[in-house]
Amino acid sequence: MTSTPPFYSFVIPTRDRHDVLGSAIQTILAQTRDNFELVVMDNHSTPETRQVVDAFASPRIRYVRAPERLSMLDNWEFALDHVKGDYVHYLGDDDGMFPDSVEVATHLHREFPGLPLGWQSVHYFWPDFIVPSHRGLGQMRVGRVVEVRDSRWALTEAYSGRLHQAELPTLVFSFVPRATIEQARKKYGRYFWFRAPDVSSAIVNAINSDAYLYSYRPLGINGASRHSNGASHMYAHINDKAFKKWLAEAKIASAEEPLDGRLTGGFITEVAIVDELFWLQNKFKSEIGDIPVDMRDFLKWIVQAAPRYFARFDEVVAAVETMAKRNGVDMREIQIPAKVPPPEKQDFTFGTDHRTGTVSYSYYTNTDHVRTVADFAEEASRHCVPVGQLIIQDRRSEATTTRAPTLGARLRSLLGR
Template sequence: MDNVKFTIVIPTRNRSETLKYCLMTCINQNYNNYEIIVSDNCSSDNTKEVVKSLNCNKIRYYKTKEVLPMTKNYQFALEKVKGEYVIYLGDDDGLHFHALDLLNEVINLVRVPVINWRLDHYEWPGYLLRNFENLIKISNVSSSTKSGFFSGKEKIKKVLKFEEKFNVLPMLYMNSAIKVDFIKQIEEKNVGIFDSCEPDVYSGLVTAYYVKEYFYLNFPVSIGGSSKNSTGMTQITALKENKITHEFNELNKKFGLEFKPTFYKITFSETSLVDDAIRYAFNKFLPQNDEFIVDYKALIVNLVNDVKQCCEYYYEETEAVFKEILEYIYETVKDKFSEEITLFFKNEILKKLKPLKKYDFDKRFLPHFDKDYLILDGNKFKVADIYGAAQISDMVLNFDERVNEYKGKLKKVTRCMNEISKYKNIGICGANCHGKILVKLLKNINDVEEHNIYFFDSDKNKWGTKIEQYTINNLELIKKMNIDKVVICSYTYQEEIYETLKDLIDDSRIMKLYERDEEFYFDILV
């Protein structure tokens, strides 16, 4: 297939029982121009037979000649990609059926190399935390974080300070579609997209650092699955090394990938995994300066919380282990950090630490809404896998109708931007979020240097101040300036502004974003 828009990459090893349903979500897309790569890391189960049984000509199956570390298998698959954009999924994850269709419309509008979104979640039957088994968490599209453009470097700073979790980063794993040419540009700097023991976290740091801005889509696209054999979930819930973590660690050692977080003996903490990826990033590309600083107090707080939570899963056997680990953390803090941080650990963490409490595996989480998710009990809908979770999500939230509404608004914004971008000298009337978004979209449709942009507002308190790098001017100045088209960036006051502008310039030079009584469609961005 030539000119493929999307490649979905699914690295897998000996997990055919979940891979089948992951693939089913991928081959049932409401879109056609894509391929699927299954990168089989030398499995000994029936992975190849499962792939073949689906009888889908979009799937290309590759098997490594030997067992590789996760990072190397990810890279092995990347070299086979033909698509313009690539998405990586775990073999227990899935896509919503509208995913590629919606992403295609978004890319046509925003034209950036990285599209990112918040994950939905599904906990497979057999998941370690059995009170979460078969729960489906679907993102609330009415949440406070709207779609829009984000600075990658600003996101990194928040992750380094542990103000936000690593999964807000635009990772080449589950939560982003990344342009392949952009990845190649990074690789030309002698920086690999997966070069650490944690390819998901590390790829998010790499992408965020090298992309100027990425687009965050506040709409469900993919479902992150957690199953009993998930490597990531096993890593952060297994107090002792097991078969999965043993193989993961030994393969990394064999291929020279050293696990080297600050507290290297603690391998079962999400914070340790993030710390390891951060240290690799500092070694490879991230400058060690005043711009990018790790908040080690916050790191230690998160680490202790991780350890405590994991110990509570195995309460009967871990009270002594917990004390032992705390002593190790204390000794490491004394050895590696300042007296201030040592005192912080003693006074703010150890002295205030509550005793271990046995985790209640029988406390079932009931279906409910919260500010971020709708949480459903898959058992009530006879769901047993991620394909079923995708089907129920589609049915309950009526995604067909919601996606069509969203796409309709995207197309209206796209038409507006294509019209505006025809002009050299552009006036933007309304120094607000509308105006900011217009400038960002213009940057991506055409080089912003191709346009002369002028902001105007009727509020005299704004005159002389700036929005982005542009000075806000008095509306009266419009009649003295050689402006090709003045765009009214207001929904509520559009007609009022239009009447004012008609007294200043010819009607043919004025552009409204909305027809009379038309719905507010820029709400997908502002």
């Protein structure tokens, strides 16, 4: 047990999003413990970004400005040269943290020093989100169990299509030891790879850690505003402005066709994630090894995206059928969802998972009072169990004997469907 609390570095990479940045900063400065710093990594923005930072006048904030406009990966990599913490976490400029995230992390890292700490996030859709039916929506998943997981088991489950990559120790949903990050940078020459830094960090951290913590009690909030690159890809048929801007700056001509020959339908976000995973598996083959890929479980997950792309529903199904044929998967094993128009309002959902003490539900916030991710963090934090009620389960001994349910089965269980 360490005699002094570990020190945490939050990093917010940002570029010309000063309208949401202040709220993300606010959630970090509201921490119940003071053993942290915040690095705002400004990717050569207009002066308003610096003005937002300076308005806080906080000694905990260090503002770093890129000398020129960088790609997302290079900007995220550049920020690593400026962190000082024992553990590092990156969050988007429209994301947020719960007030006790450092308190919870400190408690867990005193018992399990040196392990990455990942968590399931809750989701908040800003009032300006590109999909009208989601504006002001909160999607909660709050539990009390913290698992100690075997990293090799998690990698195997992820490449078998049974574990979402966000449940690996990705830097976006985890506090990752800076020693692990620096080990990877020394070994590979850099830390972030390919297109999506969240996915590449998940794989790099997993292959450079024997074990990690995964908390079903959330520590952070995945915010989605009109600026969100990921949402602009997921809902490109509604508004692809942010995604196209990202493609241009990453110097990617088109994402319509995946690089891996086993895949097709690059316009589907889930296919893009799997393409990323396959590229990384090849890049780090000597360390990942020949983990068998179960395309059936991946396709079961991918086809669930069809209703989201309602106007291209048949294209999604056709892409899944093509991939099934290429990979010898029987389409009779793939359940195609109903083709129904997206609702004007989202249904209330509720589900429970007794093993992890998780309750999942969605609701619309009162946008007269909840206008930003900071407002949502204050409200939603009251739904989370305090640190003293967490239950730790060491599941490493089960790694060779248990199978995680498929991504689709996990989603249906959590939503009570």
